Amino acid sequence: MCRECGAVYTVTDLAQEFCSPFCRVAWNNRARLRGAKLYEAVMTWRVLRQPGGFAAVTALVSDFLDEDRAAGRRWRPRTFNPKTGRRERRK
Numbered sequence: 001m002c003r004e005c006g007a008v009y010t011v012t013d014l015a016q017e018f019c020s021p022f023c024r025v026a027w028n029n030r031a032r033l034r035g036a037k038l039y040e041a042v043m044t045w046r047v048l049r050q051p052g053g054f055a056a057v058t059a060l061v062s063d064f065l066d067e068d069r070a071a072g073r074r075w076r077p078r079t080f081n082p083k084t085g086r087r088e089r090r091k
């Protein structure tokens with residue numbers, strides 16, 4: 001199942017996580033953008049050590065989930081383990 005659009009595809013490569021290059025690029029671009037925002041929030045929380053500082057991190061994640069819901073996307077966990085190059089077993 002594609003991590004971006006949820007399409008079910010025939011698996012020819014065990015490491016395949018997306019149905020198309022379009023979905024892979026869209027997912028990775030969003031992950032980079034969100035990662036940069038999270039980096040800033042986590043570093044600020046850790047370095048400044050202000051009470052309640054982690055709330056900014058969880059608020060960001062909530063925003064991401066709201067964005068995904070509005071766009072009809074759903075978070076799908078990684079099935080590809082980059083360390084082994086193999087698909088994880090489904091639980």
Ligand SMILES: [Zn+2]
Pocket residue numbers: 002003004005006007018019020023
């Ligand atoms: Zn897709």
